[in-house]
Amino acid sequence: MSFSLQGPLVEGGALLPLCLFKIPAGFPSPAADHIEQQISLDEVLNIRAPHVYLASISGDSMQGAGIFDGDLAVVDRSMEAAHGHIVVALLNNEPVCKRLCLRGSEVILLSENPKYPPRYILEGDELAIWGIVTSTVRSHV
Amino acid sequence: MSEGPVFALVDCNSFYASCERVFRPDLAKVPVVVLSNNDGCVIARSYDAKPFVKMGEPYFQIKDKLQQLGIVAFSSNYALYGDMSQRVMSVIESLVPAVEVYSIDEAFADLRGVPGPEALGRKIRNQVLRSTGIPVGVGIARTKTLAKLANHTAKRLQAQTGGVVDICEQFKRDWVLRNTDVAEVWGVGRRMKAHLDEMGIKTAMDLAKADPWTLRKRFSVVIEKTARELAGTSCLELDEPDPPKQEICCSRMFGKRLQELPAIKEAVATYMMRASEKLRAQHSLCKKVRVSIRTGMFNAAEAQYANGVVVDLPYPTDDVRVLTQAATDAVESVFRPGFKYSKAEVMLLSLCQPGEFTEDLFARSQPGDATKVMSVLDAINSRWGRGTLRVASVPATPEWAMRRNLMSQSYTTRLDQLWRIHCH
Numbered sequence: 001m002s003f004s005l006q007g008p009l010v011e012g013g014a015l016l017p018l019c020l021f022k023i024p025a026g027f028p029s030p031a032a033d034h035i036e037q038q039i040s041l042d043e044v045l046n047i048r049a050p051h052v053y054l055a056s057i058s059g060d061s062m063q064g065a066g067i068f069d070g071d072l073a074v075v076d077r078s079m080e081a082a083h084g085h086i087v088v089a090l091l092n093n094e095p096v097c098k099r100l101c102l103r104g105s106e107v108i109l110l111s112e113n114p115k116y117p118p119r120y121i122l123e124g125d126e127l128a129i130w131g132i133v134t135s136t137v138r139s140h141v
Numbered sequence: 142m143s144e145g146p147v148f149a150l151v152d153c154n155s156f157y158a159s160c161e162r163v164f165r166p167d168l169a170k171v172p173v174v175v176l177s178n179n180d181g182c183v184i185a186r187s188y189d190a191k192p193f194v195k196m197g198e199p200y201f202q203i204k205d206k207l208q209q210l211g212i213v214a215f216s217s218n219y220a221l222y223g224d225m226s227q228r229v230m231s232v233i234e235s236l237v238p239a240v241e242v243y244s245i246d247e248a249f250a251d252l253r254g255v256p257g258p259e260a261l262g263r264k265i266r267n268q269v270l271r272s273t274g275i276p277v278g279v280g281i282a283r284t285k286t287l288a289k290l291a292n293h294t295a296k297r298l299q300a301q302t303g304g305v306v307d308i309c310e311q312f313k314r315d316w317v318l319r320n321t322d323v324a325e326v327w328g329v330g331r332r333m334k335a336h337l338d339e340m341g342i343k344t345a346m347d348l349a350k351a352d353p354w355t356l357r358k359r360f361s362v363v364i365e366k367t368a369r370e371l372a373g374t375s376c377l378e379l380d381e382p383d384p385p386k387q388e389i390c391c392s393r394m395f396g397k398r399l400q401e402l403p404a405i406k407e408a409v410a411t412y413m414m415r416a417s418e419k420l421r422a423q424h425s426l427c428k429k430v431r432v433s434i435r436t437g438m439f440n441a442a443e444a445q446y447a448n449g450v451v452v453d454l455p456y457p458t459d460d461v462r463v464l465t466q467a468a469t470d471a472v473e474s475v476f477r478p479g480f481k482y483s484k485a486e487v488m489l490l491s492l493c494q495p496g497e498f499t500e501d502l503f504a505r506s507q508p509g510d511a512t513k514v515m516s517v518l519d520a521i522n523s524r525w526g527r528g529t530l531r532v533a534s535v536p537a538t539p540e541w542a543m544r545r546n547l548m549s550q551s552y553t554t555r556l557d558q559l560w561r562i563h564c565h
Contacts, residue, residue, distance in 0.1 A: 050228035050235075051272035053553065059564030073562060078272050088562055093167045097562045116565070130166070 045135055051078035053131065055088065055095075062086070062097055064112030071138045073097065075131035086133040091119070092126050097133060146375045147252040147281065147309060150288040151233055151265055153226075154276045154296065154304075156246035158187035160225045161215050163274040164552045164560045172212045176200050179394050179544045180216055216545035224553040228273045236265055241379040249285055251379050259307035266304050281307040282314065285377045286370035289327040290317055290345060311373075318346035318371065328367050336360065345371055386423065391416040392486030395541040398437070399482045404541050405434060406469045410534040412487040413468045417461040418527075420489055421519060426457035426507070428491035430464060432471040437483040448475040449486070456504065457493055460511040461518065464489075465532050 042048050057071040065086060067073070075088050083102040088095055089109060098109035098119070107121040121127050153159060157175040162168050172190035174183045182199045190212050194203065200214065207214055226245045234240050239251040250265075252258045262279035269277050278299070280292025287308060294317050295306040308314040324334045326345050336359075342348050349371035357365040366376040391412040399405050409432060420427055433449025452471045454463060468487055521530045528537070550558040 050231035054556075054559050055562045056559040057564055058561050061564040067564065069564075072556075072559070077274070078268070090166045093169065095166065095560070095562045097564050111564070128166070 045074050045137075046076070047074060049076075049078075052076050052134075057097060057136070061111040061113045061116045062099075065099065067097065067112075067133075067136050068138060071136045073133050074135045074137070076134045077131040079132045079134075081129040081132055088130040088133060090126075090128040090130050091121075095130060100129070145253070146283060147255065147258055148283070148285050148288040148375075148379075149237070149250040149252050149258065149262055149265070150243075150280045150285070150292040151248050151250060151269070152278050152280075152292050152296070153229060153246035154278060155185060155187045156226075156275070157185035157215075157217065157222055158190070159275045160222050161218070161549055162187070163225065165549070168213060172210070173215065174207070174212060175215050175217055176547065177217065179396060180214075180546060181394070184217065214547050216548040218545075218549050218551065220551040220554045221549065225273060225275060229269055229275055229277070232269050232272045233265060236261070236268065239379055243380075249288065249379055252281065258309065259305060262305040262307065263303065276304065279305045281305070281309060283309055283373050284370040284375040286327050286367055287314060287373070290321055290325070290371075293321070293325055314373070315346065318349055319344055321345040323348050326367060326371065328363060333360070333364060349373075386419075386425075387492055389416050389419045389427075389489040389492070390486065391419075392484065393543065394484050395482070396544045397541060399541055400478075400480070402473065402476050402478075404539075405476065405482055405485060406472055407534060407536050407539055408485050408541055409434075409468050409472045409487060410465050410532060411536075411539065412485060413465050414461055414528075414531055414535050416487050416489050417459060417464050418519065418522075420492070421459045421515060424494065425492040426459050426495055427454065427464070427489040428457050428493065429453055429489075430467050430471065431488040431490055432468050432475070432486070433488075434472060434475060434482050434485045436480045444480055446477060446480045448477075450475050451490065456506050457495075458507045458511070459515060460507060461515065461532055463511075465534060469534065 046052050047054065053075045055073045055075050057067055057073050058069055060069055062068075067086070073088070079085075081087055081100055083100060085100050086097065087100045088097055089100070090096075091109065096109065098111060101108040101110050101118070107127065109119040109121070109127075111118070158173040161173050161175065170189075172193065173187040174190050174194055175185040176182065177184045180200050182197050183194055183203070184196070186194050186196070193210055193212060194207070204214075206212075222245060229246075230240065230242050230248055233248050233250060237250040237252060238255070241249040243249055252261065255261055258281045262281050266277055266279055269275060278292050278295040280288045280290065280295050282288040282291045291306045291308045294308075295302050295304050298306075306313075306317075308317050321344060323329055323337055323342055323345055324331075326348060329337070329348075337343075337348065340351070342351055348368050351368050353365045353368050356368055369376050393408075393412065395408060399408070413430075429451055431449055431451045433447065435447035436445050437443055438445060438447070450471050452467045454467055458464065472485070518530055522528065528535070550560075552558060552560045
């Protein structure tokens, strides 16, 4: 990636109005009174919160969940991990992104790509949940 | 809950080392040290590195020992520490009525009237750990000085206390006072410790029981307040923001010795750029600049030289262009060829607030345009990163820059250095 941002990620410049329209010359827009709120992507993704972090995804094992190589993941450290969440897990101290599956007393890390088998957590494995992936961002250019 | 003030001191454990571990889970059980600017000496140690490494040990002397012991060293990564600090402070601020951020890794909180302060202390500890991965200790007491002591105890007896100690009750406070050396008390330095020793004051309890008036007469009102605070009378409130500084300094060692004037001028211009940012951030103007340079002072075999000069500015100013011109002219006048320079310092002196200085009718003042240009400069650099827009004498990647060979990624402040999570 070629662009770099120094300092803490700050709030973006302009808030986007919920509906955009061209302003006709002469007449005030009849829609102007109907803009309901301003939207900020920072707020939508909640990346301003102290417990939310950005990470970059590498690899193809979560393609089925729509998470691709190079995507930006928004990771929340404060949420309680539950069955079905996509998590950033520390498996024997290595950070991995998987779907968390809790079946009875079994803990399984599932990939979303048939190339990768489920990873059963066995005795002797060390597993910690670092955070929960709440959204991902992909660039299409 | 009884009436009266209650303070909590929240202090991060081995903060810099803990930050380095947040995105390096493989280092959870590996001892870590962090080095000063230029990878000079050890400035922070994880808990498990403390038995092997002393604070301030020069890195070049202990490099081999660290390798043998499997201790990992990092250059200081202030972008990471600053961001993690902000996160820790935001979590604390969300849980308590009022906070004073005391340093990058410590904050006082006002818990007056809060029911169950110890339970709140545990909540703070848990939420900070969960949200940031940084472990903190919490000390709770009737005064700030006692809260500091309680925090010290929480760290010392981590296993028994779970990192949270509340000494609002008198018998707990007395136990801590009796079992703490007076040297551990906030604000008691080495020299004061020696004086107190002569008076037979050995423990914090001795100081709490000492006569405050005698302390004031013999030493100062500061130590008197300390004694009163130890005895349970709150003398220090949560601080209001600092008043504007009277002088601003930016000084750094070069990454390598410099012998030529142009490179030294670049460094001085760079330090001035940073100093003038601080000046404008506190909305002051400055009337004088002092610039000094020196060679290394510890190697007797090297020729030594140090000199500085104070320059008057044409008018009180915060214009980086005027300041840089003055500083580079100044360094030219003190530079002597033939020496190996190791450090430069820029100081802004005689600071005033705009409008505060008396303008005589014919004195020049800063043109209005300059003020506008400076605000645009600051706006651009705050949006796009420090150094995006700079005076031409400041290089983008100087050859004399600090050595930081062991720097971790800026995981939280640069999109191109984010933490990589594997999907395989």
